[in-house]
Amino acid sequence: MWRTLMISLLVAKTSLCWAESGADLSSLADRLKDRWQLQSDSIRWPVGDAHSDHLELSGEQVSAIIYYGADERGHLTLTRKVVWPMLRTLPNDTHASLIHEFPLSVSPEIRIDGEPIASERPQRIEFDGLLSIQSRISDTLTLTRTLSPSTEAPRLVEALTLENRGDKALRIDLSAPDYTVSTPAETGVYGSYRIAAILDRPGRHEIAAGQSITVYLQFVATRNGQQFPFDGAAELQKRRDSVGAIEKKLRLQTPDPVLDRMFDFAKLRASESIFRTKGGLMHGPGGGRYYAAIWANDQAEYANPFFPFLGDNRGNESALNSFRHFAEYMNDEYRPIPSSIIAEGTDYWNGAGDRGDCAMIAYGAGRFALAYGREREARELLPLIDWCLEFSFRKMGEAGVVASDSDELEGRFPAGDINLSTNVLLYGALVSATHLNRELGRERQAEQYRLRARSLRAAIDRYFAATVQGFDTYRYYDGNDRLRAWIALPLTMGIFERKEGTLEALLSPQLWSENGIYTEAGDTTFWDRATLYAFRGIFAAGETDTAMRYFKYYSRKRLLGDHVPYAVEAWPEGNQRHLSAESALYARVVTEGLFGIEPTGFDSFEMAPRLPSGWDSMCLKNIRAFQRDFDLCVERTPKDYKISVADQNGLRQLDWNGSGSIAFDFHSIVKKEG
Known part of the structure; x- marks a missing residue:
């Protein structure tokens, strides 16, 4: 009874704050306008105004960010930004993937009965794992462009389907783009690269009334001497098969079709961005910058614990591979493991110092090993987990909490010498390590980790508990006087000592915005990763209906709003890139938040x-x-x-x-x- 009363008072107080600020969730939802429509197996934008957007699609050797839309005159805008992660450029650093942009002009010239088309006016744009743009190019002829990455080859495929909707045959002439670029040999790790746009069937085509033809354009890059056979129809079918296979795994069924579809797309984005590098399969964030490399947060902490639930072999292999790469940097002196392993596994980046990376790795590795459920792989990961925990213990001071140079935001916002994120992740790592060691018969080690976890939990409350901007919650670091998004982290790990004040703070006007949780009160920067952790935390705290109201609002905005169809990285940084690990975090809101699944053993x-x-x-x-x-x-x-x-x-x-x-x-x- 008392608990129910407290929750009611909390909800009432939160609602009152929103009413006073004029920014309550119901009013935001009322103002939220859907640009896209939900279809049986896709989302669709019936183009009726000027608007532009971008999304990313990936295969094993290529990724493409497609910028598309309609301008003020109703004409199509289209740019294909293609990334080849394994065609490395110099210097061979984090961002050294070969990248090339192909504007709309890099397309076949189309002539109808000898006359060039005057315009391409998009009527409908649809996404179902492939992006399709249907345009009117004459009174009787439509052109549908369907864009898809190859699942295995270094190319983006664009199918062009011309349909004659008139009552007379049309003579169509298609000229090849004649587009090739050779990069300077001195700028590439493997010498010169050849970039090309190639049409498979240029020339004259007769299209009978009511009929259509499809030709295939490829945007491809290769090393000197490389060749890849091209069958456009087969490439698109492989992509459709891959999308269908992911959709059948880990299927969410709820009364809300928006959540179900957003979850389907989150699975796709999280699992497609895996690249076949010379260092093995590597899950990469993407976004035009982060490929053929792994990070302690994006991969170890965010994505890897999700892959066993999906059961995608490539995802699980990439997770194991990432932990093996990190394990190569263990050392007897306990110097920090690098934040990122880059350049196909041949180099590393540690420009932000120790970000609490060992806490991230131990947390992700423990949860992955338990959910993956295989003793051999668990025993392989155990030394890495033990090493990372020992590294963290050596950073612990008299207050019983651990220090780190920064956090996963790498100095974008202050984190002090000791931050909440590193310590809460370490607590989560200790909980999983306790379960894992017990499962492997290491009872003494399991008990030591259990006691360490209990001690750290108490220290977290002593050190970080504070009244911040009027809320009984957590300071992010010593001296912090503004609310921070990561106060949600304790809730995700089952730390509920300051639950009520933390919930109030997270959903207050100081932190909640129309785009989710602000990184810091008083600043308009947002990172979806923090919002998604907050949803998990609110669900974990047992506030199901509150969490669902905000989660449904967020999902609808990301799936059917102006920038679709995935969780994003951040704003203003990166222009809301569709980084793949954020989609894994979205999926984990469902598996770990809504369904509350927490691994405790290989089959429990x-x-x-x-x-x-x-x-x-x-x-x-x-x-x-x-x-x-x-x-x-x-x-x-x-x-x-x-x-x-x-x-x-x-x-x-x-x-x-x-x-x-x-x-x-x-x-x-x-x-x-x-």
């Missing part, structure tokens, strides 16, 4: 599937974690909830009152009170 986990008010049921199907393929569903009953877990061995069902969590190990079920 805790769960708290939080069914929002107004929903009768929800499911996660084809979960691939813990060496199984299983479904997890929750449905409302007249009294409480019924949870179902189904795998190849059968169906297990249990009643649940919605309080606390449930320990599940595929052999026995234990209810844990909150």
Whole structure:
């Protein structure tokens, strides 16, 4: 009763703050206008005004950022920014991928019965894992451009489908773009690169009334002597097959189609941005800058713990590969592991010093090893986890908290000598390390880590607990007097000592904006990673309906608004790039937030599937974690909830009152009170 009253007062107080500020969530949602429409298997923009946007698509040897839209005259705008991560340039640093932009002018010239087309006016733009732009180029002829990266080759493919909608045959002449560029040999790690735009079937084509033809344009780059056979139709089919395969894995089924579709696209973006480098498969953030390299935050902390749930082989392989690269930098002197391994694994970057990278790596590696569920790989990762934890312990001072030079924002905002993020991630790492060591029979080590975690949790509260701008929450570092987005981190790790004040602060006008959580109160900068951690934290705190209201607003804005269809990196930095690890964080809001899945063993986990008010049921199907393929569903009953877990061995069902969590190990079920 008392808890219910406190929650009601919290919600009422938060709503009052919003009403006073004129920026409450309901008014923001009312003003939110959908530019895109949700279709059965895609999103669609019926072009009716001037607007431009960009999105990124990736394959194993190429990534492309497509800038598209309609100008004030209604004409198509299109630029393909193509990145070849394994064609390295000099100096061979973090950003040394070969990049080339192809404007709309790099297209076949189209003549209709001998006359050049006057304009290309987009009528409909659609995204279903491939980007399609349908334009009117005459009274009777439409042109649909479908853009897709090759799944395996270093090319972007653009299919051009010309459809005759008239009642007479048309004679169409297509001239090849005749576009090639050779880069200077002295600027490339592998010498000169040849960049080309090539049309597969130039020349004259007859299109009967009601019929269409499709030709294929490729934007390709190669080393000297390289050749890649080209079959445009086969390339697009491989991409569609890849998108379909990801969609079938880890399927979210809720009463909200926006959330379901956003989750589908998040899985795609998180899993497509994996590059086949000479250092093995490497998941890369993307964004036109970050390829053929790994980071302790983007890969180890954000993306890798998600891949076992998706069960994508390439994702799991890239995760293991990233941890192996980091492990190469362990040393007896306990010098910091670099923040990033770059240039296909041949070099490193540590320009921001120790960002708490070992806490990030240990946290991600422990959660990955538990969810992946394979003893051999877990034992392989154990030395890296132990080393990273020991490194962190050596940075611990008298206050019982650990120091780091910066945090994952690398000095963009102040972090002091001891920051909340590094310490909370270390706490999460210790919790997972406790479970992992117990699973591997190392009981003594498990108990030591458990005691360390308990001690650190208490120290975090002593050191960081503070009243900041009137809220009983956490200071981010000693001397910090402004609210920071990362105060959400303790909630994601089950640290609820300052839950009420932290929730108030996160959803107050000081931090919440129409684009999510501000990085710091008083500044308009936002990073989606912080917002996504906040959603996970609010769900974990048991405030399901509050979390869902904000999560639904955010998802609708990102999926159907003016910049679609993924979570973004930041603003103003990077112009809201579609970095891939942010999409993994979005997916983890569902797996770890909404469904409350926390790995505790190779075939065990805790769960708290939080069914929002107004929903009768929800499911996660084809979960691939813990060496199984299983479904997890929750449905409302007249009294409480019924949870179902189904795998190849059968169906297990249990009643649940919605309080606390449930320990599940595929052999026995234990209810844990909150």
